[in-house]
Amino acid sequence: MVPVxxxxxxxxxxxxxxxxxxxxxxxDEGEIVGLxxxxxxxxxxxxxxxxxxxxPTSGSIKIFGKDFAVNREEILYKVNFAAVYAQLPGNLxxxxxxxxxxxxxxxxxxxxxxxELMKEFDLEKFSSSRTGFLSSGEQSRLNLAKAxxxxxxxxxLDEPTASIDPSTSQIVRSRIKDYARRNGTGVLWTSHxxxxxxxxxxxxxxxxxxxxxxxxxxxxxxxxxxxxxLEELFITVAREPLSLQ
Amino acid sequence: xxxxxxxxxxxxxxxLLKRSVHRLVGIFxxxxxxxxxxxxxxxxxxxxxxxxxxxxxxxxxxxxxxNFLMRIQQGIAISFLEDVWARNLMNLFGTPLNFKxxxxxxxxxxxxxxVVSGMVMIAVAWFLFSYxxxxxxxxxxxYVLVLFFFGLALGMYTTAMILRFGPSSEILAWSIPALxxxxxxxxxxxxxxxxxxxxxxxxxxxxxxxxxxxxVVLSGVFDSSRLFFAGILSVIFFFFAYWLLLRTYRFVLRxxxxxxxxxx
Numbered sequence: 001m002v003p004v005x006x007x008x009x010x011x012x013x014x015x016x017x018x019x020x021x022x023x024x025x026x027x028d029e030g031e032i033v034g035l036x037x038x039x040x041x042x043x044x045x046x047x048x049x050x051x052x053x054x055x056p057t058s059g060s061i062k063i064f065g066k067d068f069a070v071n072r073e074e075i076l077y078k079v080n081f082a083a084v085y086a087q088l089p090g091n092l093x094x095x096x097x098x099x100x101x102x103x104x105x106x107x108x109x110x111x112x113x114x115x116e117l118m119k120e121f122d123l124e125k126f127s128s129s130r131t132g133f134l135s136s137g138e139q140s141r142l143n144l145a146k147a148x149x150x151x152x153x154x155x156x157l158d159e160p161t162a163s164i165d166p167s168t169s170q171i172v173r174s175r176i177k178d179y180a181r182r183n184g185t186g187v188l189w190t191s192h193x194x195x196x197x198x199x200x201x202x203x204x205x206x207x208x209x210x211x212x213x214x215x216x217x218x219x220x221x222x223x224x225x226x227x228x229x230l231e232e233l234f235i236t237v238a239r240e241p242l243s244l245q
Numbered sequence: 246x247x248x249x250x251x252x253x254x255x256x257x258x259x260x261l262l263k264r265s266v267h268r269l270v271g272i273f274x275x276x277x278x279x280x281x282x283x284x285x286x287x288x289x290x291x292x293x294x295x296x297x298x299x300x301x302x303x304x305x306x307x308x309x310x311x312n313f314l315m316r317i318q319q320g321i322a323i324s325f326l327e328d329v330w331a332r333n334l335m336n337l338f339g340t341p342l343n344f345k346x347x348x349x350x351x352x353x354x355x356x357x358x359x360v361v362s363g364m365v366m367i368a369v370a371w372f373l374f375s376y377x378x379x380x381x382x383x384x385x386x387x388y389v390l391v392l393f394f395f396g397l398a399l400g401m402y403t404t405a406m407i408l409r410f411g412p413s414s415e416i417l418a419w420s421i422p423a424l425x426x427x428x429x430x431x432x433x434x435x436x437x438x439x440x441x442x443x444x445x446x447x448x449x450x451x452x453x454x455x456x457x458x459x460x461v462v463l464s465g466v467f468d469s470s471r472l473f474f475a476g477i478l479s480v481i482f483f484f485f486a487y488w489l490l491l492r493t494y495r496f497v498l499r500x501x502x503x504x505x506x507x508x509x
Contacts, residue, residue, distance in 0.1 A: 014501070048503070051339045055498045076341040086339075089257075089331035096260045103253040104340040130264070146336075 002065035003028050004154050004186030005050065010059035012045055019045045021210040027186035032177065034197040034218065035190045037207035038238035043190045047156050051081055063154055077106060082147040083158035087139055090132025094123055094142055097131055098149065105150035117145040136163035144172060148179065155187045161196060173200050194230040206237045213237060246349065250342050254350020258324050272358045273365040276312035280366050283308045284374050303462050304432060305376045307455045309366045310388065311431045314396040314451065315422045316362040320355030321400025322418040329412050334506055344494045348401065355400055381461065388454050391475045395450045398482035405493040411506060430455040450479040
């Protein structure tokens with residue numbers, strides 16, 4: 001089976017900084033992989049390279065078995081993302097935002113799909129409201145609705161539930177899990193909420209200083225390193241990464 | 246090139262206009278205001294200087310065409326800034342949209358706003374000053390084309406600068422076009438300038454257009470070689486600006502400047 005995403009020896013250097021160093025990983029169909037690490041570890045840089053928003057210094061990215069550098073446009077029809085730092089324009093309405101992105105992703109029956117997603121994410125009553133007037137939680141739900149517009153086979157979620165209340169957050173998690181299972185969608189998920197990661201992810205990658213330090217199942221990994229849970233392991237990765245090597 | 250995506254970039258700006266009266270009015274407000282100001286000033290000058298000089302004819306046409314050029318430039322640059330202000334660039338370029346399609350969408354916005362603004366100005370000039378821009382006949386077409394390509398070039402050049410230096414350089418959207426009129430003979434003949442500035446004017450396509458228009462109005466002479474030279478210059482400016490914009494985009498992807506555009 002061809003992995004949905006296959007990253008090989010990916011590096012990104014700036015003049016004085018090595019943001020990502022020789023990173024390799026893959027995501028299979030229907031698998032949800034957590035990308036964890038402290039701020040500045042290289043998670044967003046990695047996601048930006050996978051999305052084509054940043055040119056890697058070296059390494060390769062294959063999505064659906066195809067070289068991203070060569071087949072960008074074809075691949076992005078079936079990739080989507082949601083990130084806390086990439087909100088939709090506040091001066092357009094919820095419907096207008098979804099319609100613009102549905103057209104850009106070439107969604108057939110865009111109006112029907114928008115209706116379906118607005119219902120699923122409880123956004124119908126905000127259809128003609130300006131996006132900027134929504135609460136941060138509502139905006140996050142809108143971002144997730146946008147992320148599912150094109151029925152992606154690869155979904156990149158950078159802290160997707162960061163501004164959502166615990167109740168909605170749980171609903172969102174179960175919807176995305178269910179969506180990934182039903183559609184065979186691979187998901188790369190970053191979060192600082194370790195309970196969320198334990199609940200959602202099949203596998204996690206711990207990143208520190210641009211390198212993948214640890215990899216494994218979220219429920220087994222802490223015990224392998226003598227830690228009581230994922231949160232304790234996270235703290236060790238953030239503060240004493242060398243102790244784990 | 247996927248025209249549906251190009252049109253979507255245009256549609257995004259139309260949606261903005263539908264929800265914002267001040268943006269809609271802004272398309273023709275400044276151009277019309279400038280025409281009012283220069284139109285009445287020329288009427289006054291004509292009264293004190295004698296009608297035979299043809300000041301109205303010499304100035305109003307150049308003011309209309311200068312604003313046409315500026316609308317194209319601002320249509321491109323300000324539409325791009327709308328995406329910078331809304332921190333929307335990552336969302337857009339995370340889709341199958343490519344940069345050339347995005348630029349084509351911005352150009353479409355620039356052309357549409359220039360046409361709307363131009364029509365309002367032509368109507369205002371007709372009603373207030375009995376001025377008919379079409380008195381130049383088919384000659385108006387090459388004049389407009391030269392300014393069109395130079396307007397596109399200025400718009401793309403401004404966009405490249407903002408893309409390169411970040412949102413803090415947004416002032417360039419207004420200051421770059423403001424640099425051109427003093428050396429382009431929009432309001433006065435190039436011969437008024439000191440000789441070294443006339444050399445600068447020689448390399449600016451609008452100066453040949455406006456001098457050419459003035460020459461047709463005041464002495465009835467049409468200089469085709471001058472117009473041809475202006476056309477060549479405009480095309481060179483256009484291709485250089487396009488090349489620079491694509492190169493800047495690659496630089497932004499390489500240096501991770503999208504993040505800067507999202508956060509500044």
